[in-house]
Amino acid sequence: MLQALGLGADVEAVYRGMLADPSGGVAELTARLGLTEVQVREGLDRLVDLDLLRPSRDCPGALRAVRPELGLELLLRRQEEELARSKAAAAQVVSEFAELRPNTEVDGAERLVGMDAIQSRLEQLAHGLERECLAILPGGALSEASLESSRPLDERALARGIEMRSVYQDSARNDPATLAYARWLTEQGGQVRTSPLLPPRLLVFDRTVAVVPIDPAHSRLGALCTSAPGIVASLVTLFEQTWQAAVPLGADRCRTDDSRPSAAELELLKLLASGMTDEAAGKRLGVSLRTVRRQMSALMERLHATSRFEAGLKAAQQGWL
Numbered sequence: 187m188l189q190a191l192g193l194g195a196d197v198e199a200v201y202r203g204m205l206a207d208p209s210g211g212v213a214e215l216t217a218r219l220g221l222t223e224v225q226v227r228e229g230l231d232r233l234v235d236l237d238l239l240r241p242s243r244d245c246p247g248a249l250r251a252v253r254p255e256l257g258l259e260l261l262l263r264r265q266e267e268e269l270a271r272s273k274a275a276a277a278q279v280v281s282e283f284a285e286l287r288p289n290t291e292v293d294g295a296e297r298l299v300g301m302d303a304i305q306s307r308l309e310q311l312a313h314g315l316e317r318e319c320l321a322i323l324p325g326g327a328l329s330e331a332s333l334e335s336s337r338p339l340d341e342r343a344l345a346r347g348i349e350m351r352s353v354y355q356d357s358a359r360n361d362p363a364t365l366a367y368a369r370w371l372t373e374q375g376g377q378v379r380t381s382p383l384l385p386p387r388l389l390v391f392d393r394t395v396a397v398v399p400i401d402p403a404h405s406r407l408g409a410l411c412t413s414a415p416g417i418v419a420s421l422v423t424l425f426e427q428t429w430q431a432a433v434p435l436g437a438d439r440c441r442t443d444d445s446r447p448s449a450a451e452l453e454l455l456k457l458l459a460s461g462m463t464d465e466a467a468g469k470r471l472g473v474s475l476r477t478v479r480r481q482m483s484a485l486m487e488r489l490h491a492t493s494r495f496e497a498g499l500k501a502a503q504q505g506w507l
Contacts, residue, residue: 200229
């Protein structure tokens with residue numbers, strides 16, 4: 187019985203012997219239990235250390251056995267305390283070496299460094315999907331490697347009836363490969379929308395686990411995989427707000443009035459008016475520097491402005507900003 191709690195068979199035999207008859211000495215226990223004197227004395231010492239034997243009040247100098255119900259509780263409490271100390275020590279080690287072992291999970295968050303680590307974790311999460319996958323994919327055109335690695339995961343998930351909703355940047359419509367992939371997703375049963383401006387990249391699995399970049403501006407730093415309920419709930423809310431403001435892939439972003447800017451042009455005007463450079467605005471919108479300057483030139487022509495400053499004033503006057 188006590189072996190399951192970390193005590194040896196000899197120690198348990200001595201404890202049982204003391205419970206049955208505490209009046210005998212070492213010699214009597216040795217004869218009765220069939221153990222050597224050394225085994226009996228070691229067992230008695232061990233039981234005293236564990237507080238399972240205590241000094242007798244009736245017979246000074248003798249020992250009495252603690253009742254089994256109390257003794258077991260003492261053993262369990264000791265083991266729980268040792269386990270708590272072990273956990274605390276392990277947490278300290280993990281904390282100290284987190285930077286050296288970046289792909290180790292700590293407090294519900296896992297830092298993934300390197301494409302292999304990220305891809306492996308995504309494959310695991312996709313395999314365990316039960317209901318839904320949410321994705322925000324900024325940056326316009328997706329790389330060929332990203333599309334190739336995503337296709338088998340998406341295909342298997344959709345075949346299992348998983349609901350998939352993805353938001354791409356409007357500029358993805360201008361990239362044939364990304365647009366073809368987005369259309370393939372919709373044909374397989376997924377839902378795809380686009381928006382001119384998006385928050386950083388985001389993946390949410392079954393509303394319980396989220397994967398986000400550690401630093402959106404430096405993707406090589408890796409990704410963070412978290413299951414913290416508060417963080418995941420906030421990211422789901424962010425996705426839903428982005429989804430509501432986005433336009434379905436099958437719907438064209440057209441203007442009913444040629445004099446007004448499109449949604450993408452309006453976002454460009456806002457970014458430039460806030461003081462952002464052409465290059466920075468292009469990165470936010472997922473388009474090239476050339477596209478930014480071409481769109482701005484077209485807006486200036488529409489506003490009959492000879493400078494960007496004048497274009498900003500006229501855009502404000504017309505209620506665009």
